[in-house]
Amino acid sequence: xxxxxxxxxxxxxxxxxxxxxxxxxxxxxxxxxxxxxxxxxxxxxxxxxxxxxxxxxxxxxxxxxxxxxxxxxxxxxxxxxxxxxxxxxxxxxxxxxxxxxxxxxxxxxxxxxxxxxxxxxxxxxxxxxxxxxxxxxxxxxxxxxxxxxxxxxxxxxxxxxxxxxxxxxxxxxxxxxxxxxxxxxxxxxxxxxxxxxxxxxxxxxxxxxxxxxxxxxxxxxxxxxxxxxxxxxxxxxxxxxxxxxxxxxxxxxxxxxxxxxxxxxxxxxxxxxxxxxxxxxxxxxxxxxxxxxxxxxxxxxxxxxxxxxxxxxxxxxxxxxxxxxxxxxxxxxxxxxxxxxxx
Numbered sequence: 001x002x003x004x005x006x007x008x009x010x011x012x013x014x015x016x017x018x019x020x021x022x023x024x025x026x027x028x029x030x031x032x033x034x035x036x037x038x039x040x041x042x043x044x045x046x047x048x049x050x051x052x053x054x055x056x057x058x059x060x061x062x063x064x065x066x067x068x069x070x071x072x073x074x075x076x077x078x079x080x081x082x083x084x085x086x087x088x089x090x091x092x093x094x095x096x097x098x099x100x101x102x103x104x105x106x107x108x109x110x111x112x113x114x115x116x117x118x119x120x121x122x123x124x125x126x127x128x129x130x131x132x133x134x135x136x137x138x139x140x141x142x143x144x145x146x147x148x149x150x151x152x153x154x155x156x157x158x159x160x161x162x163x164x165x166x167x168x169x170x171x172x173x174x175x176x177x178x179x180x181x182x183x184x185x186x187x188x189x190x191x192x193x194x195x196x197x198x199x200x201x202x203x204x205x206x207x208x209x210x211x212x213x214x215x216x217x218x219x220x221x222x223x224x225x226x227x228x229x230x231x232x233x234x235x236x237x238x239x240x241x242x243x244x245x246x247x248x249x250x251x252x253x254x255x256x257x258x259x260x261x262x263x264x265x266x267x268x269x270x271x272x273x274x275x276x277x278x279x280x281x282x283x284x285x286x287x288x289x290x291x292x293x294x295x296x297x298x299x300x301x302x303x304x305x306x307x308x309x310x311x312x313x314x315x316x317x318x319x320x321x322x323x324x325x326x327x328x329x330x331x332x333x334x335x336x337x338x339x340x341x342x343x
Contacts, residue, residue: 020105027070056178078108080228092168113157256285291306
């Protein structure tokens with residue numbers, strides 16, 4: 001009997017299938033320290049217990065994308081071990097802060113399948129939930145992945161493509177219990193710009209850049225327990241390169257956005273996202289944001305801002321698509337999310 005796991009292939013999935021992913025993980029200050037070592041993370045709410053307590057939280061939570069990476073990483077052996085590419089995200093919501101000492105686990109439901117015209121691959125849609133030790137959902141999101149077939153002669157399943165909303169309704173965003181920005185310290189946060197200082201359609205060049213290092217992205221891939229072969233096995237791709245985990249680019253871009261959006265403290269919704277082009281070590285990542293929408297929340301003094309975050313490898317700022325509506329070759333990430341800011 002074969003005891004090793006070669007991962008699922010496209011024909012191993014069925015709509016309605018539920019997969020409980022292995023290896024729950026208790027997170028602590030070590031993850032926070034490594035996150036801040038890997039990325040230029042400076043948002044005050046995730047750096048200081050005193051700052052977080054002044055904002056009504058019990059202590060400083062762990063970064064929202066740190067929680068995303070931990071939950072995402074657990075899904076890889078079951079969802080994307082044999083993936084060609086992770087294609088997109090939708091309907092993401094952060095529902096509970098993650099604190100030091102919480103134990104996270106993941107579960108995914110297959111909600112769609114569609115074989116590609118080549119017959120060699122297919123797209124698998126899953127809805128993933130990350131839960132803590134109290135069985136509370138801390139994060140949920142949909143993603144779709146292009147997965148290899150084991151046997152190209154296997155008949156295609158009936159195509160099921162889920163209808164996904166284009167954006168999370170701001171009324172459905174969940175504000176962390178106790179959050180209150182009435183005592184918000186803009187000096188400690190690093191910028192004075194409030195929710196009301198941003199206009200829909202405004203674009204912000206985040207100015208700074210970070211050069212991707214082989215050692216750092218490999219450490220990140222291991223930290224999140226991401227076992228996708230394209231990220232750690234240089235023999236898996238014909239070009240002998242290790243593809244950088246898309247979440248690594250997400251965190252780099254988010255932390256670069258501090259310069260201009262330091263007060264966009266908490267990510268609460270993921271409307272959509274695409275890893276537009278592959279990234280490899282040696283590239284220098286830059287980022288810019290566009291304000292897509294704004295909304296009031298039920299908590300006085302707390303506003304929601306919808307942002308498009310674009311990571312590039314040095315192309316012209318504020319350009320994303322070519323004349324045919326396709327991503328420019330310099331664009332690496334196109335992420336649409338909701339964040340909370342003091343009004």
